[in-house]
Amino acid sequence: xxxxxxxxxxxxxxxxxxxxxxxxxxxxxxxxxxxxxxxxxxxxxxxxxxxxxxxxxxxxxxxxxxxxxxxxxxxxxxxxxxxxxxxxxxxxxxxxxxxxxxxxxxxxxxxxxxxxxxxxxxxxxxxxxxxxxxxxxxxxxxxxxxxxxxxxxxxxxxxxxxxxxxxxxxxxxxxxxxxxxxxxxxxxxxxxxxxxxxxxxxxxxxxxxxxxxxxxxxxxxxxxxxxxxxxxxxxxxxxxxxxxxxxxxxxxxxxxxxxxxxxxxxxxxxxxxxxxxxxxxxxxxxxxxxxxxxxxxxxxxxxxxxxxxxxxxxxxxxxxxxxxxxxxxxxxxxxxxxxxxxxxxxxxx
Amino acid sequence: xxxxxxxxxxxxxxxxxxxxxxxxxxxxxxxxxxxxxxxxxxxxxxxxxxxxxxxxxxxxxxxxxxxxxxxxxxxxxxxxxxxxxxxxxxxxxxxxxxxxxxxxxxxxxxxxxxxxxxxxxxxxxxxxxxxxxxxxxxxxxxxxxxxxxxxxxxxxxxxxxxxxxxxxxxxxxxxxxxxxxxxxxxxxxxxxxxxxxxxxxxxxxxxxxxxxxxxxxxxxxxxxxxxxxxxxxxxxxxxxxxxxxxxxxxxxxxxxxxxxxxxxxxxxxxxxxxxxxxxxxxxxxxxxxxxxxxxxxxxxxxxxxxxxxxxxxxxxxxxxxxxxxx
Numbered sequence: 001x002x003x004x005x006x007x008x009x010x011x012x013x014x015x016x017x018x019x020x021x022x023x024x025x026x027x028x029x030x031x032x033x034x035x036x037x038x039x040x041x042x043x044x045x046x047x048x049x050x051x052x053x054x055x056x057x058x059x060x061x062x063x064x065x066x067x068x069x070x071x072x073x074x075x076x077x078x079x080x081x082x083x084x085x086x087x088x089x090x091x092x093x094x095x096x097x098x099x100x101x102x103x104x105x106x107x108x109x110x111x112x113x114x115x116x117x118x119x120x121x122x123x124x125x126x127x128x129x130x131x132x133x134x135x136x137x138x139x140x141x142x143x144x145x146x147x148x149x150x151x152x153x154x155x156x157x158x159x160x161x162x163x164x165x166x167x168x169x170x171x172x173x174x175x176x177x178x179x180x181x182x183x184x185x186x187x188x189x190x191x192x193x194x195x196x197x198x199x200x201x202x203x204x205x206x207x208x209x210x211x212x213x214x215x216x217x218x219x220x221x222x223x224x225x226x227x228x229x230x231x232x233x234x235x236x237x238x239x240x241x242x243x244x245x246x247x248x249x250x251x252x253x254x255x256x257x258x259x260x261x262x263x264x265x266x267x268x269x270x271x272x273x274x275x276x277x278x279x280x281x282x283x284x285x286x287x288x289x290x291x292x293x294x295x296x297x298x299x300x301x302x303x304x305x306x307x308x309x310x311x312x313x314x315x316x317x318x319x320x321x322x323x324x325x326x327x328x329x330x331x332x333x334x335x336x337x338x339x340x341x342x343x344x345x346x347x348x349x
Numbered sequence: 350x351x352x353x354x355x356x357x358x359x360x361x362x363x364x365x366x367x368x369x370x371x372x373x374x375x376x377x378x379x380x381x382x383x384x385x386x387x388x389x390x391x392x393x394x395x396x397x398x399x400x401x402x403x404x405x406x407x408x409x410x411x412x413x414x415x416x417x418x419x420x421x422x423x424x425x426x427x428x429x430x431x432x433x434x435x436x437x438x439x440x441x442x443x444x445x446x447x448x449x450x451x452x453x454x455x456x457x458x459x460x461x462x463x464x465x466x467x468x469x470x471x472x473x474x475x476x477x478x479x480x481x482x483x484x485x486x487x488x489x490x491x492x493x494x495x496x497x498x499x500x501x502x503x504x505x506x507x508x509x510x511x512x513x514x515x516x517x518x519x520x521x522x523x524x525x526x527x528x529x530x531x532x533x534x535x536x537x538x539x540x541x542x543x544x545x546x547x548x549x550x551x552x553x554x555x556x557x558x559x560x561x562x563x564x565x566x567x568x569x570x571x572x573x574x575x576x577x578x579x580x581x582x583x584x585x586x587x588x589x590x591x592x593x594x595x596x597x598x599x600x601x602x603x604x605x606x607x608x609x610x611x612x613x614x615x616x617x618x619x620x621x622x623x624x625x626x627x628x629x630x631x632x633x634x635x636x637x638x639x640x641x642x643x644x645x646x647x648x649x650x651x652x653x654x655x656x657x658x659x660x661x662x663x664x665x666x667x668x669x670x671x672x673x674x675x
Contacts, residue, residue, distance in 0.1 A: 071534035180622045181391070210390035210561065215605035215616035222615065237535065240564075244607040244616065267609065281539040283564030284609060285591050298506050298537060 019098065020059040021199060021231045022083070026092030029053045029078050033303070050303055052078040054255040055092065057329070060248075062198075065225070065232040067246035069239060069278070071299050075255040076235045080203045083233060084119045085110075096199065115145050118192040122204040124184035128176040134187055135172035138162070141194045161190040165220055182213030186220065193224065201233045206241060218245060239282050243267055251275045254302055254310040261335035271337040273347070274311045309340065317341040351378035352420060352555050353402070353523055359414035360394075360401055360579075362626075369626040371397050373579045374415065376653070379523065384546070384556040386566035386587065388602075389576030390623055395559045398576070399525045401425070402557070403442050404432040419523070438468040441516030441554070443545075445528040447508035450515075451500040457484075457511045458496035461518055468519035483514040486551075488544055506537035510544065517548060524549060527559045542569055563606055567591055575599050578623055578634040585659025595656030596663045598635045633664065641665060 031050040039045055053075040060066045068076040081087045083094060085105040093102045096113060104113045118141075121127040128137055138158045142148045148157055159169030165186040176184055185205060192200055205221070206214040222245065224230060236242050242249055242263075249266045251259045251274065259272040270276045297314035300306055309327050312318040318341075327338040341347050360372035372394045379385045389395045400406050402417055404424065417425040424435055436442070444450045452460055461480035465471060471479070477496070484492035487510040500508055509529065516524055526545065530538040546569055549556050558570060566573050567587060574584040575596065583596040594600040604617035621638040624630060630637055636646040645664045656666035 071536060182622065211563070212390060212602055212605045212619040213622065215607075215618040216620070218607070219615050219618055238607075239535075240607040240609055243609060244613070277536060279609075281535045282609065283539070283542070283562065283568045285563050285567045285603070285606065286608075286610065296540070298504050299534070 019062075021062045022058075022060040022094060022096055022233070024056060024058050024079075024083070024092070024094040027053060027056045027079065027082055027089055027094060028091035029075075029082055029087055030090040048303060051255050051305070052302070053082065056252075056255075056257050057092075058250055058257065058260060060199075060231055060233060062231055063225070063229045064247040065234050065245055066248045066250060067234040067236060067242040068250045068252055069236060069242050070252035071237060073254075073299060073302055074252040076252050077203055078255075079252075080119065080201045080233065080235050083199075083201050084117055085114065086119075111145060115141075115147075115195040116197050117199045117201065118195060118197040120185075120188050120192050120200060120202045120205045123208050124181055124188055125176075125208070127188055128184055130176055133173055133175055134158075134162070137176070137187060138172070138191045138194055141191060145195055147195060157194070158190075161194055162187075164193065164224065165190045166216070180213070181209050182216055185209060185213075185217050189217070189220065189224070193228075196228075197230070199231045199233070201235075203235045204237070205234075207236065207238065214241070221245065239267075239278060251278065254300065254305050256310065256338065257329055257336075258311065258339070259335065259337045260329070261337075265335050269333075271333060271335055271342050271347075272311075272339045273315045273317055273341065277314075309338075315341075317346055319346075350381075350421070351418075352381045352383075353379040353557075354418040355398070355402070355415070356418070357415035358398070358401060358412065358417065358425075360397055360406065360410055361413040362410050367627070368413075370413075370629075371410065371579050371626055372401065373629075375576075375579070375581055376415075377574050377581060377584055379555050379557060381522065382550070382553045382555055383572065384549070384558055384570045386570035386573035387557060387559045387576060388561060388563060388566055388573060390561065390602075392623055392626075393576040394579040395561075395576055396527050397579075399442075399527045399557065399559050403436055403440050403525050404429075405436075405442075434468070437464060437521065438519045439521050439523065441519070441521040441524045443509075443512055443516045443524060443526040443529045445531050447505060447512045447532070448500065450512050451508065453500055456497050456499055457503070461496070461511075461515060464515055464518040480514075480518070483518060484511070486548055487511070487514045487517075488540070489514075505533055506540060509533060509537075509541050513541075513545060513548065517552065517554070520552060520554075522554060524554050524556045525559070526556055528561070529558070530565060531560070531562070538565070545569075563591065563603065575602070578629055579626070580634055581653060581662060582635065583656075583659055583661040583663075584653065585661075589658035593657060593659075595659050595661035595666060596635075597639050597641050597665070599661070601638075633662070 029052050031052055033050045034047040035045045056079060070076050082089055089102060093100055104110050135158050138161055139154050142154060148154045158172050162169050162171055167186055206217050234245055246263050249263055250257050253274050259275045270279055306313050308323045308325050312322040321340050327340050329336050329338040332342050356376050358372055358375045362369040362371055387395050401412055412425050416423055419439060458480055462476040465476040465479055481492045481496055484496060489495050489510055530541050542565055570587045573587045573590045575582045577598050583590060583599045594603055601619040607616060619638055632648050633646045633651055636642045651662045651664050653660045653662050654666050
């Protein structure tokens with residue numbers, strides 16, 4: 001693929017450096033879910049704020065994959081949307097390649113930045129326009145960013161993109177409904193790759209797919225990362241998938257990161273009790289007929305989160321300090337973890 | 350004596366351009382108290398098999414052949430009213446989305462007592478007492494108060510517990526659970542699977558567990574049937590099917606699942622996709638994707654045949670063809 005044509009001067013200048021590509025600092029997003037104004041006035045209902053993401057900090061190195069895992073409602077998709085600029089942050093922000101991204105998104109040069117950050121969505125049935133042919137779907141970002149205006153060149157480029165995700169250039173005249181779920185997800189990947197981005201935000205890219213198809217898509221994503229030096233933020237609730245694709249893993253619970261560690265460390269020696277619980281909850285194929293004792297309780301309502309550590313009502317190691325004081329993410333035992341019990345070494349190995 | 354026998358079940362959908370055969374001669378049985386897992390990819394016919402057994406095939410889908418026997422009696426040709434008495438009383442059902450399987454306008458208590466009284470000759474007070482004890486058995490705290498709550502006042506995991514209580518209400522012999530944990534988070538999923546296993550064991554109910562999650566199958570089931578393109582590809586004890594699969598499709602499926610043990614750079618993938626119903630190839634339905642196919646696979650459709658500890662529909666295991674294959 002001819003990368004030279006499209007590489008802008010600033011990307012090539014930074015490309016060789018070892019600085020992290022993405023640095024998120026105290027990223028937070030609050031949603032106002034208050035009742036309507038009239039109800040607030042008449043029924044004296046208070047304003048209600050949902051802290052979907054509450055002070056999340058992480059860095060992603062160039063060419064690496066950070067995976068965010070957590071259960072529904074923990075804020076992982078909100079982080080994804082913050083990183084592509086679909087939401088503005090309530091507090092904090094993130095730096096992309098050394099510049100403040102959310103400030104840049106607002107300027108005319110923000111288009112350049114958007115070109116370099118692309119997203120793959122979860123549902124390949126909903127994220128492709130059913131009335132457009134594949135050529136238009138994949139060509140849209142190219143036209144929109146003014147990268148290719150010549151029709152013949154556009155067509156050639158779409159053909160290349162289709163080939164890079166294992167589809168045939170002959171498919172470009174078809175509509176999305178003529179493809180299977182896995183093929184559609186490859187079309188979304190091809191669309192995301194069209195502008196030659198450096199950073200791909202993948203929000204549950206395989207959770208709508210069957211396992212044999214999931215393997216195809218994950219393999220393609222890994223191949224593309226190797227060939228094009230892509231950086232991924234990979235969001236998933238499936239720890240086995242995360243273990244396969246990630247370099248670093250962040251575990252989220254109720255809008256906060258509670259543990260960030262290298263893949264090996266996280267899966268071999270999980271520190272936070274919640275991480276341990278998640279790992280233990282995965283049904284495993286080798287344990288046929290194994291009886292497990294699942295952790296009790298459910299994720300609390302994010303509108304009314306518990307005081308102190310949000311996990312303390314479900315945590316077997318919680319004490320008075322856990323219910324009063326919120327633990328901060330700090331480096332303990334070589335990984336970043338937010339837990340009083342780990343800090344006080346109450347957990348044992 | 351099997352509790353449920355499915356013999357050569359065929360389900361078809363008439364279509365203006367011919368008839369689509371969605372289930373093509375499926376046979377299996379379930380023993381009393383046994384948990385049979387049914388796995389397969391989307392469109393393999395898992396849910397359709399479940400729907401056919403509980404008599405809830407959506408028209409124009411219809412049973413075009415074969416038999417379904419419950420305790421030795423045919424239930425596939427019963428009139429709608431007779432089937433209503435079997436559903437709930439003899440066969441309970443649990444569906445994927447707990448919110449849509451409950452009526453949002455009635456309290457869970459009313460739905461439970463209604464089900465109990467529809468099938469068992471008990472008084473209202475007795476039905477309510479039973480409903481509370483069912484809710485307690487399914488792990489709902491403060492069941493005496495919760496019974497008067499509406500479904501929207503429960504969380505997803507709690508709702509699925511209510512659905513399980515509802516399925517067990519009339520003490521059925523068989524539970525058909527169609528993806529009961531797919532809509533739930535992993536930590537809740539583990540709780541629900543444990544619960545389902547425990548309550549069914551206590552009551553001696555057999556379970557047909559339909560899921561695409563092999564991990565859930567591995568930990569829960571006694572036997573497993575692997576479906577492909579509306580046919581049973583392999584059936585056998587769960588440990589053998591997972592660890593020594595005899596059918597190339599089962600082997601490929603198992604290898605494509607990312608696991609927590611090995612460090613592989615690439616996952617094994619099965620190229621291609623499951624054929625559409627209007628384009629199922631002659632011979633073995635898996636032959637276009639199979640890496641071990643030979644001439645016979647393209648012509649003759651394999652029936653289930655003994656293959657090690659399991660039974661697989663694959664010509665590799667036909668004694669006569671072993672030599673020609675080599």
